[in-house]
Amino acid sequence: MISQLFKPRGNSSARALNAVCGLLILLALLALPWADIEVYSVDPWIELGRIGRGLVMPYWDGWQILLQAVGQTIAFALLAVAMAVPLGLALAMLFHWRAVRIFCASIRSVHELFWGLIFMQVYGLSATTGLLAILVPFTGVFAKVFAEIFEQQDRAPAETLGSGARGIKRYAYTLIPQSWPALTSYTRYRFECALRSSAILGFIGLPTLGFHLETAFKQGDYSEAGALLWAFILLIATIRFWLRPRLLPIYILGAIWLLPETIGFSNGGYLWQFISQDIWPKALLAGQWSEAADWYAGMFSSQVWPGIVQTLLLTQLALVLTAIVVLFTYPFASQALAGPVMRWPGRFLLLVLRSMPEMILAFVFLLLFGPSGLPAVLALALHNGGLIAFLVANASDAEFGSRLGRPDDPGGLKRYAYLETPRRFPAMLAFLFYRWEVILRESAIMGILGIATLGFYIDSAFEEIRYDRAFLLILATALLNILVDAVSRRLRRAAGADTPQPGRTH
Amino acid sequence: MSQAKSLLRKITAVAALLPALAQADTFVFTAIPDADESRLQERFGKVAEYLGEQLGVDVQYIPVKSYAAAITAFRNDQVQLAWFGGLSGVQARKLVPGSEALAQGYEDQFFKSYIIANTSTGLEAGDDLSDEIKGKTFTFGSKGSTSGRLMPEFYLREHFGAAPEEVFSRVGFSGDHSSTIAQVQSGAYEVGAVNFAVWEKETEEGKIDADKVKVIWTTPTYPDYQWTIRGDVNERFGDGFKAKVREVLLGMDDPDLLASFPRESFVPASNDDYVPIEETAKAIGLLD
Numbered sequence: 082m083i084s085q086l087f088k089p090r091g092n093s094s095a096r097a098l099n100a101v102c103g104l105l106i107l108l109a110l111l112a113l114p115w116a117d118i119e120v121y122s123v124d125p126w127i128e129l130g131r132i133g134r135g136l137v138m139p140y141w142d143g144w145q146i147l148l149q150a151v152g153q154t155i156a157f158a159l160l161a162v163a164m165a166v167p168l169g170l171a172l173a174m175l176f177h178w179r180a181v182r183i184f185c186a187s188i189r190s191v192h193e194l195f196w197g198l199i200f201m202q203v204y205g206l207s208a209t210t211g212l213l214a215i216l217v218p219f220t221g222v223f224a225k226v227f228a229e230i231f232e233q234q235d236r237a238p239a240e241t242l243g244s245g246a247r248g249i250k251r252y253a254y255t256l257i258p259q260s261w262p263a264l265t266s267y268t269r270y271r272f273e274c275a276l277r278s279s280a281i282l283g284f285i286g287l288p289t290l291g292f293h294l295e296t297a298f299k300q301g302d303y304s305e306a307g308a309l310l311w312a313f314i315l316l317i318a319t320i321r322f323w324l325r326p327r328l329l330p331i332y333i334l335g336a337i338w339l340l341p342e343t344i345g346f347s348n349g350g351y352l353w354q355f356i357s358q359d360i361w362p363k364a365l366l367a368g369q370w371s372e373a374a375d376w377y378a379g380m381f382s383s384q385v386w387p388g389i390v391q392t393l394l395l396t397q398l399a400l401v402l403t404a405i406v407v408l409f410t411y412p413f414a415s416q417a418l419a420g421p422v423m424r425w426p427g428r429f430l431l432l433v434l435r436s437m438p439e440m441i442l443a444f445v446f447l448l449l450f451g452p453s454g455l456p457a458v459l460a461l462a463l464h465n466g467g468l469i470a471f472l473v474a475n476a477s478d479a480e481f482g483s484r485l486g487r488p489d490d491p492g493g494l495k496r497y498a499y500l501e502t503p504r505r506f507p508a509m510l511a512f513l514f515y516r517w518e519v520i521l522r523e524s525a526i527m528g529i530l531g532i533a534t535l536g537f538y539i540d541s542a543f544e545e546i547r548y549d550r551a552f553l554l555i556l557a558t559a560l561l562n563i564l565v566d567a568v569s570r571r572l573r574r575a576a577g578a579d580t581p582q583p584g585r586t587h
Numbered sequence: 588m589s590q591a592k593s594l595l596r597k598i599t600a601v602a603a604l605l606p607a608l609a610q611a612d613t614f615v616f617t618a619i620p621d622a623d624e625s626r627l628q629e630r631f632g633k634v635a636e637y638l639g640e641q642l643g644v645d646v647q648y649i650p651v652k653s654y655a656a657a658i659t660a661f662r663n664d665q666v667q668l669a670w671f672g673g674l675s676g677v678q679a680r681k682l683v684p685g686s687e688a689l690a691q692g693y694e695d696q697f698f699k700s701y702i703i704a705n706t707s708t709g710l711e712a713g714d715d716l717s718d719e720i721k722g723k724t725f726t727f728g729s730k731g732s733t734s735g736r737l738m739p740e741f742y743l744r745e746h747f748g749a750a751p752e753e754v755f756s757r758v759g760f761s762g763d764h765s766s767t768i769a770q771v772q773s774g775a776y777e778v779g780a781v782n783f784a785v786w787e788k789e790t791e792e793g794k795i796d797a798d799k800v801k802v803i804w805t806t807p808t809y810p811d812y813q814w815t816i817r818g819d820v821n822e823r824f825g826d827g828f829k830a831k832v833r834e835v836l837l838g839m840d841d842p843d844l845l846a847s848f849p850r851e852s853f854v855p856a857s858n859d860d861y862v863p864i865e866e867t868a869k870a871i872g873l874l875d
Contacts, residue, residue: 121724123774124707127796146626201656205665206649286652295652296624299763301794305625344615344649344665351663363875448773452724452759531726531759544655544730545873546678 685818
């Protein structure tokens with residue numbers, strides 16, 4: 082079956098697609114009995130009522146703090162993207178080197194929050210830490226996607242260049258201009274992701290929206306949490322109105338001015354100690370090889386292996402559920418299916434789902450269903466499903482009314498089942514494969530649910546100031562991510578799902 | 588400091604991706620209160636002002652999100668003084684040789700934790716931990732908390748002779764005392780461990796529904812929060828600076844300032860007061 086999968090016979094793309102989907106669903110069904118998804122009887126209504134009231138009646142005292150948090154959220158995102166794009170572009174041009182590919186895969190395989198925690202050890206709580214935490218993984222992502230965009234370009238223009246024009250000239254005169262629209266629209270899409278990352282970095286102490294949001298939620302100040310969430314949703318929803326390419330130089334200067342002041346930090350010499358000592362087990366540093374081997378073996382059996390298993394189970398379930406969420410929600414946001422007016426409630430729902438940090442969704446589901454893998458899976462699926470459905474609905478809208486449309490196209494459910502969904506499906510699957518590794522990284526937030534994913538152990542290691550453990554676990558996570566990335570690339574190719582270019586459809 | 592200079596520093600920080608140069612003469616502290624983490628900057632800004640007036644140096648406050656971040660900042664010398672929990676103080680002093688516990692809250696001399704349960708479990712309050720809590724779902728507070736994790740875990744292990752994961756059907760970390768109360772009250776978790784001061788405060792504020800959640804056991808007392816200062820402050824801020832900081836902390840009597848912690852007053856403390864905490868942390872494997 083597997084060999085069939087990787088060598089689709091003839092040109093029946095449908096068979097390959099079906100095989101890949103069948104495999105994913107089968108794996109999820111196999112994961113079901115092992116995954117930890119129990120429902121506890123709970124009485125959440127008082128707390129949920131408070132949350133609901135807070136969302137309906139947001140309140141924030143002191144607009145200055147709110148504006149400052151919004152400003153700093155934008156500042157980190159904007160500056161980090163502005164630096165990550167040229168770096169990513171440069172690496173994309175060298176992507177034919179295996180070393181570059183491995184380097185990019187490893188830097189993007191670590192979650193922004195963990196990069197944040199790592200840089201905090203070295204640069205303290207500072208603007209540098211926040212910028213690097215976004216900049217580093219985003220560079221890896223930009224490199225990968227830009228390289229894929231270049232790969233898809235027509236080779237003919239490059240052939241016309243003189244034989245002396247190689248490397249950078251070829252990029253400067255043919256590939257970059259050819260792919261310019263795809264590059265800029267992808268960058269635009271990633272800026273929205275960067276805003277989310279920037280907000281979430283507040284959870285570990287940077288002065289962005291997440292800083293206040295986490296506190297408000299933890300303390301049950303739901304009307305404050307509501308105000309912060311609305312502010313964030315509004316920020317995401319209005320990006321296309323305020324993010325004007327011509328204004329970028331002004332924004333960038335403004336962002337530098339808005340960056341938080343670094344207070345009382347001058348100890349840059351700590352980097353070496355961190356690299357050379359903190360992240361290695363004591364036994365290894367002392368040269369006691371057998372003790373070091375014991376330490377690694379113990380870590381592997383008590384944390385790394387169980388963590389990998391839990392992470393993969395959760396991820397697989399969340400992945401398939403994400404696909405279901407997409408299939409159910411995208412039609413409500415698409416012009417062709419919901420109509421030009423009725424798509425707005427659908428679009429609004431998708432906006433809320435993709436703007437809401439998973440931790441908050443998980444918190445609400447925890448109240449509803451009790452602690453288990455279930456709230457985690459639901460939170461991951463709704464968040465990622467909302468994001469992919471938004472991209473799928475955009476693709477559908479771009480095609481609607483274009484020359485692909487015909488007067489005798491069916492409408493309603495028939496259009497959904499026989500026209501839109503089949504046309505959107507390969508791209509949807511491709512988006513899903515992209516989000517696979519994202520879901521894997523995000524399963525880290527599930528500590529509040531008591532589910533021991535790799536991220537749970539990493540978080541514990543940082544809390545216990547055991548950087549040796551944190552380092553080993555992050556390394557394991559990164560390797561797992563690289564593996565999943567490779568598998569997803571093969572499956573995507575096997576399924577004939579083309580590389581999606583989010584935002585290209587704008 | 589002038590705006591232009593600050594902007595220039597930020598540009599340098601972005602350009603070189605190096606930490607902006609700090610003002611060497613600023614004394615920086617951090618604090619995470621056990622209850623109510625909102626508006627930290629505003630509330631502790633006032634404490635910074637008080638310390639600045641009394642000490643005669645420029646004092647600033649940095650808000651942090653977790654004990655781990657506070658410890659990192661202390662170790663990096665980003666802050667020189669910190670209001671730590673019992674466990675985080677021990678961890679920080681281990682990482683920074685020469686650092687010293689200066690003062691603790693009046694309440695911290697005999698701190699305690701409550702084990703709380705949702706009333707649907709039918710668990711009753713008792714002088715001993717009830718064996719009936721076995722097999723229930725259980726949540727601690729934050730992973731690095733003394734009152735929400737360390738001490739309750741110690742007494743649970745002592746009573747059951749087993750790790751919490753073996754005693755309970757599920758062990759979570761709510762991240763915060765208020766969250767623990769909310770989650771046990773809603774039944775998301777059946778049993779939880781919570782800092783007694785936060786419980787009392789929320790009871791007073793009417794946030795707790797006695798029909799839904801109640802205290803079923805109280806731990807013996809232990810020392811908790813304390814001010815810890817780095818050992819090298821005298822070299823940086825002048826002879827006798829450390830003693831002066833202690834004096835100023837002990838002399839803090841403005842109820843408005845004390846309410847930020849929230850503590851009645853501060854009393855002297857020393858590293859030795861926290862030996863029991865260190866022993867406990869070692870006993871349950873949180874410290875090597």
